[in-house]
Structures are given as C-alpha cells and as structure tokens.
Amino acid sequence: MDELLITKIQDIIKKYGKDREYLIPILKKIQKLNRYNYIPQEVSQYLAKYMQLKESEVYEVISFYAEFSETPRGENIIKVCDSTVCRVNNNTETIKLLESLLSIKMGETTQDKNFSLEYSPCFGACDISPAMRINGKTYGNLDKKSLKEIIESYRR
Amino acid sequence: MKKTISFITENFNKSSPDLVGGFQGFQRAINMEKEDIIQEIVLSGLKGRGGAKYPTGKKLMQSAEHHDKEKYIICNADEGEPGTFKDRELLLHDPYGVFEGMLIAAFAINASHGILYLREEYKYMIDDLKNALNHMRSLNLLGDRILKTELSFDISIFLGAGAYICGEETSLIESMEGKPGRPRIKPPYTLEKGLFSKPTLVNNVATFSTISAIIRNGYEEFIKYGTVESPGTKLISLCGNVNKPGAYEVPFGMTIREIIYDIGEGIRNGNSFKFAQIGGVSGPLVLPKHIDTPFSYEDLNEIGVPMGSGAIIVVDSDNDILDYLDAVQAFFKHESCGKCTPCREGNRQLLNILSRLREGKYSQEDTINIEKIAKTMKYASFCGLGQSAPAALLSAIEHCPQEIFKRRD
Structure with a gap:
C-alpha cells in the first residue's frame, strides 16, 4: 500500500475513533477511496491491525453487508430490484434491456470497468416500479426510452 | 376519493418546529x-x-x-x-x-x-x-x-x-x-x-x-377511527399491479377490496385480481375469496394473515404464481444471515425445487420435500425471518396446488 493511502485511512479512523462500533462508517469511507468500489484485502488487513481487531472481524462485516465488496466492481454500480413488486411489474424486460445496452449479464462488470450490473432486494421504490439504483440514486417507472437515456448519462 | 385519513399524515410537507402547530x-x-x-x-x-x-x-x-x-x-x-x-x-x-x-x-x-x-x-x-x-x-x-x-x-x-x-x-x-x-x-x-x-x-x-x-x-x-380491536389509522404501502400505487393513511376496518379498487383505483389494464400479499413477503397469499376481509388485526388474523408492515402487494391475472414465489424465495435466500441451518439451507433448497417446478420437470420426491423443508423452516428457524420465509409458498401449496404442480414432460 502506498503512503498516501495509508495516510488517508489513518485520517478516516482518527475522525471516528478506533472502537469497533465505528467499523461500518469507517468501511464506508474507505471503500469510497477506491475507484472500483471495493475494499482490497491488504486494506482490510491494515485496518484490522490499526483498529486492534481480528482480521476475521473486519472481513465478516465486509462480506455480510451488501454495500461492501472484497472484489473490484465497476465505477458505476447499477442495482436492479428483483423483489416481488418489480417482478410483477415486468422487471425481466428491464433486465434484458440493461444486459443488451451494456453487453454484459447480471452480476458482471463491463470490460472498461465503467458499469457493474447487480440484483438488489427491495429498496422501497415500489410505487415507481420497476426500479433500479445507480450509485445510490433511484430511478423508477423504467421503460425502454428512459433506460437508454439514463445509461447514456453515465457513459464516459 | 375521501377514503383516506390525515391523522398521522396531518403535517405532511408542512411540518416545521417553528411553525404554528409544530411540536x-x-x-x-x-x-x-x-x-x-x-x-x-x-x-x-x-x-x-x-x-x-x-x-x-x-x-x-x-x-x-x-x-x-x-x-x-x-x-x-x-x-x-x-x-x-x-x-x-x-x-x-x-x-x-x-x-x-x-x-x-x-x-x-x-x-x-x-x-x-x-x-x-x-x-x-x-x-x-x-x-x-x-x-x-x-x-x-x-x-x-x-x-x-x-x-x-x-x-x-x-x-x-x-x-x-x-x-x-x-x-x-x-x-x-x-x-x-x-x-x-x-x-x-x-x-x-x-x-x-x-x-x-x-x-x-x-x-x-x-x-x-x-x-x-x-x-x-x-380511536374515533378504526375498529374496537384495531383502533385508529395506519399508513399502508399499496403497490404491485394497481393503477395508483402509493402510501395511504387508512382507518382500520376498510376492506381489502375498498383499498385496492377505491384508493388504488383498481387493477391495471382492467385485469382481474389473482392474489395479494399483505405485510410484505413474509405472509401467506390473500386469495380472491378473502378480498372482502376488513383490514384490521382481528379480521386478518381470522384468515391467518399477519398485518406486518402494512404493505399490500397486488398481483393480477397476468402473473404466474410460481414466478412470484421464486422472487419471494430468492429474496429470503439473499437475506438469510446464515446463522441457523433451516433458514440458510432451506431457502436454497426451496429455490432449487421451485426452479424444477417452473420448468414443469420435477420428481415425486420434490412434491414431498418442498413441504417438508418449508415446514422445517417454519418451526425450527432461529428468528422470524426464517420462520416466515416459507409462508407464501405453504399457502400456495394449500390453496392452489394445481398452479404449483403442473407437469410439462
């Protein structure tokens, strides 16, 4: 790990404190430091040592919560709701369109690493179903036209 | 459409602690x-x-x-x-x-x-x-x-x-x-x-x-609103195949039909009501014969349906029940925390069997195991998640087996 990254991580921990209760907010900030939305193993190992936690205590939190990833993802993360309400509002069509627009399958990342396509459980946008989130922003009432426009706006 | 109430939602979009009425x-x-x-x-x-x-x-x-x-x-x-x-x-x-x-x-x-x-x-x-x-x-x-x-x-x-x-x-x-x-x-x-x-x-x-x-x-x-056993009002989340999905405050005692047809303005494309799921995906299916049930703790209890969060997911006749159940079980498989075996393994196995049922290619063993696994989850899971995860499936097997077991081979 380079010095700059270490300083950044230390600054984040200093802001919160080394107690275990701050692990989730700290991990949120640390994941943001990475362009590809993940927490590399060397970073979580360093974090564990610095916060005086077991490596497993850090890793189990990373692997438990949907927000965290231990493997690289795209710069833009598209999460398509696959819960019941979106299913009965024909989200299979949404998924097909996204897969063809991005030329990848669900669960994959585009070659240029610009997009990852993931399933998501319900995020409370059922009144505008079918819905998806990109980097946390919700888009609903998706159809062919709106999907195309939204994806275009995130292209490099 | 003055069927909704503004008691809890009285201050929607106008509340501020320094406005008259605030706090x-x-x-x-x-x-x-x-x-x-x-x-x-x-x-x-x-x-x-x-x-x-x-x-x-x-x-x-x-x-x-x-x-x-x-x-x-x-x-x-x-x-x-x-x-x-x-x-x-x-x-x-x-x-x-x-x-x-x-x-x-x-x-x-x-x-x-x-x-x-x-x-x-x-x-x-x-x-x-x-x-x-x-x-x-x-x-x-x-x-x-x-x-x-x-x-x-x-x-x-x-x-x-x-x-x-x-x-x-x-x-x-x-x-x-x-x-x-x-x-x-x-x-x-x-x-x-x-x-x-x-x-x-x-x-x-x-x-x-x-x-x-x-x-x-x-x-x-x-308590001027509602029923004797379920006083007051509740904010519901009405969604699925209704024309006007949204969060609405209703008095307890209004029937499910009134909620869907008067507040939700009916089912899209004039389709017919197939079933609903109330309280999220953790409860049994609410079938057409239940549609005149009042939305209250006691009346829902009569038909074995927990009120849960107050979500009302409406599903119309265009949908396949197995497809719906697949979405339910996939959700629970994803969200199971993995602590106890019935929930961790049960959801996985139910999804496997559901996938064979959706293809119409299943064994006699599947028809027995599906209920066995679902019941094990219901009775032996550590927390409410695993206990209620198979509720929709079990009710579908009980009430509409013909839609679950359809052989295509």
Missing part, C-alpha cells in the same frame, strides 16, 4: 405526568407498526422501569420488507413528526440518547434529516435541558450498510456495534440489555410518528 405534541407532553403520557398511548391501543404488533404503551411502561443513567431510544428506519415504503414517506414528508415521537418517548421513559437507524438505501435523505436535527438543536428541542425540562437528549443518525435482517431489533443493534447483523438470543430483551448492554427502546418510524399524532390530538381523536 404541539411534545409541548403538551412536558406539561403532563409521565405516567399519563404512557397511559394515553396504552389507551390509544397503538401496536408496533414495524410488524411485530407489540403494544406500544406496554413497551413504554416496561422501558420506564429501567432507571439506568444511559438509556437509548432507537428509531428503526431499516425498512426493508419488500413492498413497504411508508417509513420513507414519513421521513421525507414529516421528519419532525418522527423526531417528535422520539422526544415524547424520551421524556416519558427518561432516555439519554436517540439514534435513527437509517437503511443504506435511504441515504439520499440523510442531509435533509441532519438539517432537521440541527434546526431542532437551534430551538433547544434537542440538547441539554430541553425547553427548560430536566430532559437532556440528542438524536444522531446511524447509516446501515444493506441488510434486511437488520430490521430485526437485535440484529440492528449488533450492526450498530460494528458487527454483522445476526440476531441475538432473547432474553435478555433489548428493553433491559440492548445497545452496548444498556436499556434500549426500539420502535419503528411509523410508531414514533403515530405517538406524536396521538399526543398532539389526544388518544380520543385517534
């Missing part, structure tokens, strides 16, 4: 005896609106019995039940109503810290919520000796990281302590040993909003 409930509460505040909530008949339906007044009473110096109040905004978005509406359109409910409860039980546990998926609201809290601080509605009372109390926000199970209160607490959100064994109950082993009162967003509306208007106004 009237809290103003009234601080001039009351603490026992009387709790008594009003008892008399209102309010039950936990997250889905556990524990009497709120009783919970406050039990919580008041703990006299620790440090005592937490947590507002559970980890609203993850599919089909549910009532808390989203309350936090977006009347955050002060939610915070006021927390303040009233804090005053009544002498709490020292308040925390709003906000689900990661609602993080887009966090700036507005923090601004609201800052505004309250500037008016001494939070902080030391609030409005010259002996109450010193502040509210912070904890942002979740994406896990449905954290809506369960002990998992939520584990998560706030920096751990994976796996449920704790009870007892001890959180009222006695919760966050950092301190007494902790956890209520749903809608419960706190309702507390503030009840104390503001008096419980007598609340």
